[in-house]
Amino acid sequence: MRRITVSIPEEVLYDTKMSIEDASSFARKAVALGYYTQSSVSLGYCAQIAEMQEEEFITYLGQNHISIFRFEDKEEFQGELNNA
Numbered sequence: 001m002r003r004i005t006v007s008i009p010e011e012v013l014y015d016t017k018m019s020i021e022d023a024s025s026f027a028r029k030a031v032a033l034g035y036y037t038q039s040s041v042s043l044g045y046c047a048q049i050a051e052m053q054e055e056e057f058i059t060y061l062g063q064n065h066i067s068i069f070r071f072e073d074k075e076e077f078q079g080e081l082n083n084a
Contacts, residue, residue, distance in 0.1 A: 001048075025051070029060065032084060 006027050013023055013078035032050035035041035058068055071077040 032057065033061070033064060033066070036061065043068065 006055045008023055008027075012018075013020070016023075019025065029052075032046040032052075035049065036043065036046040043057065044054055047054045050057055050060065052060065061068060069080075071080065
């Protein structure tokens with residue numbers, strides 16, 4: 001796994017009252033969320049990036065109003081709904 005460094009001004013940490021660990025966790029989750037929603041990276045890889053279990057990441061997605069279900073169109077959704 002590769003490591004990427006993000007620089008955050010001290011003032012931001014002060015203003016948000018975040019510790020370095022909190023800011024690091026926030027950044028990992030934000031990157032994972034971005035990869036999941038914008039690049040179609042798998043749920044499992046995004047959970048690894050966020051340093052969460054898959055179930056935790058699914059909950060995190062829900063907290064951010066992001067569904068794990070993806071459908072190409074209304075007909076595909078309806079077909080899946082009928083098969084449920």
